[in-house]
Amino acid sequence: MQNLNIPESKKERVVIIGGGFGGLTIAKKLSTEEFQVVLIDKHNYHTFQPLLYQVATAGLEPDSIAYPLRKIFQKKKEFYFRVACAEEIDEEGGILRTDRGNVRFDHLIIATGSTTNYFGNVKIQSHSMPMKSLPEALDLxxxxxxxxxxxxxxSNLHERERLMNYVIVGGGPTGVELAGSLGELKLHVLPQDYPDLDFRRMSIHLLEASPRLLNGMSDRASELAKKGLEKLHVQVWTDTMVKDYDGEKVSTVNKELPASTLIWAAGVTGVIFKGIPDSSIERGRIKVDEFNRVNGMKNVYAVGDVAVMLTDKTPKGHPMVAPVAVQQGKLLTKNLIRQRKGQALKPFSYFNKGSMATIGRNKAVVDFAGMHIGGFAAWLIWMFIHLMELVGFRNRLVALVNWSTSYFSYDRGIRLIVRPFNRTTKKVEEDVHTNVPTDE
Amino acid sequence: MQNLNIPESKKERVVIIGGGFGGLTIAKKLSTEEFQVVLIDKHNYHTFQPLLYQVATAGLEPDSIAYPLRKIFQKKKEFYFRVACAEEIDEEGGILRTDRGNVRFDHLIIATGSTTNYFGNVKIQSHSMPMKSLPEALDLxxxxxxxxxxxxxxSNLHERERLMNYVIVGGGPTGVELAGSLGELKLHVLPQDYPDLDFRRMSIHLLEASPRLLNGMSDRASELAKKGLEKLHVQVWTDTMVKDYDGEKVSTVNKELPASTLIWAAGVTGVIFKGIPDSSIERGRIKVDEFNRVNGMKNVYAVGDVAVMLTDKTPKGHPMVAPVAVQQGKLLTKNLIRQRKGQALKPFSYFNKGSMATIGRNKAVVDFAGMHIGGFAAWLIWMFIHLMELVGFRNRLVALVNWSTSYFSYDRGIRLIVRPFNRTTKKVEEDVHTNVPTDE
Known part of the structure; x- marks a missing residue:
């Protein structure tokens, strides 16, 4: 079997799986004076996931929210990055198997994040659109x-209605932000591109199974979000659980909605692979102790969305959000050093900095330190924080250019169908040439 | 059969096939006071083809060189755009058949442009990479x-050599610009991303069958281009015709080069479809008279790369470049009006404004009004002219941000493999998830 071709060193080797918020934090902070560090990811870039919905709604291009991992680590010595997909852990042998070959590890950190969870409903899965990765956002x-x-x-009005209806399932931040962004497209952008279409016929439905939107946030934020979305012509349906979808009609507990497009943002689950004991998996996530060590495994850790830390204080684990991954990553980096030095490890404790969601072009809701801010002020906070978090100066600049031109011109410049998506085959369509063979 | 759902009007209908330089010029200039104008294109965007090589070498993102066609025509009344691919002309019935339905025409303008010409060599075609469209540039x-x-x-040195060797076939502007851009990646960008690879082992070969590069330009430009490329470590082989390629080894009349990647920029041919008489086709292009009327057809015109205007002055037709398409488009627009008014038509005469090609990051060659300029001055002219031509303020701004950050930091920010490309199947690979089904 091919291996990942990484030279052996005298230092212990830490292999990190995943260049998301958790994995990236560890790979950046972990000193290569102490360890040899190997990062693998199935993509060659880090994705700023909170802005994926902007890519899906043609507000930002991929290069504004993604950053090449190699570029981040250009100056780090004894650091190795490989594009590969983890397939199986051989814990006893200290080997990780990937689709590109094996790699030996002394310490293994699983930071694979999460993917869309259809809760076993294969029919919904086969007809609906997920939005958890950059290619998925581009397909959407x-x-x-x-x-x-x-x-x-x-000219068939029923078909046209289905094509112009959008159903978004899940009233969390992703669903809310996507619905708001579609609402703006409907109100301000699409009618100019398609003067022949009657946009009163375009409906955006946001379906949430629980009694309110943004369950992780305050009641005030939830109310403001609902009002803001309704101003953008989004129809919000709470207490409305989806039962079935056949690609043409969404069936819920209390109504039916015709729609060719259903976007599933109702749940996520950890990205897991073989070799982790069943007893260490809880509802699709890997059980870890308060030092992020995987239950029942040695020298194997999990951080971020894929990990669930069940303690007395957190009987359901932590929310699956970026700050948890970053904070766990920082602590684990320190604990690995402490362990080497024979010092006592420090247990994890989550510091909640607050949460926020944007509603369309210039409104947001922010819960922060007991305050609940809405409207334009919240949007400025939201935009500033996201801009600051975007890796790299160029990305910030390009995102700012995109945002400002979009903001002041009420327009989005990038409505290109570069890769047509086939809903039936769920594949990207190839470029077509119509060329009759010539006499040459 | 479905039709393209375009309302009938009292005005004569002009159908334009293709939103490239020729078709776009006509669609913009042709007055909808006089005609009902219908534009169809297989993509929903106009591509600024001269900068495709920048997309292929991660210098620019697609949105910097492509522009949504609907946005260009937002304010034009009695104008209809449809995404569709022309399949057949029924001249007698005045019907164009497309993959999305039929459309009636009074006047039909074929502006389908050109595509890669492999001169019938199926083996080379199946193993090499073309670069004539945005998806193709992204695949590359x-x-x-x-x-x-x-x-x-x-760890196999022969395999590594093949992977790190690039062979570009065709010493025209596309081949020269692509080779220069790859040379810069080799010298300034890739060694930082891949510190473990020995870039002395990366070779870039530019193969040209004729005795010199840039055949359409002056001897001086050709010399300057060769010298400039050699400084960028490009190996230029003139008088070197490619005979065969099996995906691993390029065979030419006088040497063999190991390479997994061959980029074919050695020829183009018109994009033609059914219903045009064989007698009106000359080496893959449609024969037109000096008013761009297709030989032997009524009310059917062809402009730009797909058309070949054979006259005493131009026994081989005009060069397949954007200015010809634009000038023919402008004249045809005027002639259509003259025809309606019963006025005499004006014959086409090409005004050659000069030509240029860039060589790497800050050099170019320009032939203009008898002058032959090289070096940085030529590059500034090249950049200014390309920036001015890019449709839309936002595109110019984004391209400028990209160019300046790339210029001053000697870096390119967008080396993202968003759609992995499978060389064997020639298809874009889907996003992979490694997720073991959970108990839910």
Whole structure:
């Protein structure tokens, strides 16, 4: 079997799986004076996931929210990055198997994050669109634009209605932000691109199974979000659990909605692979102790979304958000050093800095230190914080150019269907050439 | 059969196939006071083709060189755009058949441009990479980056050599610009991303069958281009015609070069579809008279790369470049109006404004009004003209941000493999999830 071709060193080797918020924090902070550090990821870039919905709704291009991992680590010595997908842990042998070959480890950190959870509903999964990765967000963007092109071609009003209806399932931050962004497209952008279409016929439905939106946030934020979305023509349906979807009609506990496009943002689950004992897995996430060590395993750790730390204080674990991953990553980095030095490890404790969600172009809701801020002020905070978090000066600058031109011109410049998406095959379509062979 | 759902009007209908330089010019200039104008294109965007090589070498993102066609025509009345691919002309019935339905026409303008010409060599075609469309440029970018990732994983020196060698066939502007851009990646960008790889082992070969580069330009430009490329470590082979390529080894009339990647920029041919008489086709292009009317057809015109205007002055037709398409488009627009008014038509005469090609980051060659300029001054002219031509203020601004950050930091920020490309299947690979089904 091929291996990942990483030279052996005298130092202990730490292998990190995943360059998301958790893995990236560890890879950046962990001293290569103490360890040889290996990072693997199936993509060659870090994705700023909170802004994926902007890519899906043609507000930002991929390069504004993604950053090449190699560039981040250009100056780090004794550090190795490989594009590979983890497949199995051989704990006893200290080997991680990947699709590109094996790699030996002394310490293994699982930071694979989470993916869309359909809760076993294969029918919904096969017809709906997820939005947890950059390619998925680009597919969704292509599909949204293709829907309007297709709407123009049909004289069948029922078909046109289905094509122009959007159902978003899940009233968390992703669902709320996506719905708001679609609302703005409907109100301000699409009618100019498609003057022949009657946009009163376009409906955006946001479905939430629980009694309110943004369950992780305050009642005030939840109310403000609902009002803000309704101003953007989003129809919010709480207490509305989805039962079935056949690609044409969404069935819920109390109504049916015709729609060709259902975006599933109702749940996530950890990305797990073989070799982790079943007893260490709880509802799709890996059980860890308060030092992020995987239950029942030695020298194997898990951080962020994929990990669930069950303690008396956190009987359900922590929320699956970026700050938890970053904070766990920072602490684990320190604990690995402490362990080497024979010092006592420090247990994890989550410091909640607050949470926020944006509603359309210039409104947001922010819960922070007991305050609940809404409207334009909250949006400025939201934008500032996201801009600051975007890795790299160039990304910040490009995102700022995009945001400001979009803000002042009420327009989005990037409605390109570069990779047409086939809803039926769920594949990207190849570029077509219509060329009759010539005499040459 | 479905039709393209375009309302009938009292005005004569002009259908334009293709939103490239020729079609876009006509669609913009043709007055909808006089005609109902319909534009179809297989993509929903106009591509600024002269900068495709920048997308392929991770210098620019697609949104900097492409512009949504709907946005250009937002304010034009009685104008209809449809995403569709032309399949057949029924001249007698005045019907164009497309993959999305039929459309009736009074006047039909074929502005489908050109595509890569392999001169019938199916084996070369199946193993090499073209670069004539945005998706093709993105595939090439993915493949280049994937090659370096793969080079890291192999200990086989022959395999690594093949992966790190690039052969570009065709010493026209595309081949020259691509080779220069790859040379800069080799010298300034990649060694920082891949400190473990020995970049002395990366070779860039530019193969040209004729005795010199840039055949359409002056001898002086050709010399300057060769010298400039050699400074960027590009190996230029003139008088070197490619005979065969099996995906691993390029065979030419006088040598063999090991390489996994061959980029074919050696020829283009018109994009033609059914319904045009064989007698009106000359070496893959449509024969037109000096008013751009297709030989032997009524009310059917062809402009730009797809058209070949054979006259005493131009026994081989005009060069396949953007200015010809734009000038033919402008004249045809005027002639259509003249025809309606019963006025005499004006014959086409090409005004050659000069030509240019860039060589790497800050050099270019320009032939203009008898002058032959090289070096940094030429590059400034090249950059200014390209920036001015980019449709839309936002595109210019984003391209400028990209160019300046790239110029001053000697770096390119967008080396993202967003859509991995499979060289064997020639398809974009789907996003992989490694997720073991959970108990839910």
């Amino acid at each position: 963007r292509s599909l949204i634009l293709q829907n309007f092109e297709a709407s123009l071609l049909t | 970018r993915s493949l280049i980056l994937q090659n370096f990732e793969a080079s890291l994983l192999t």
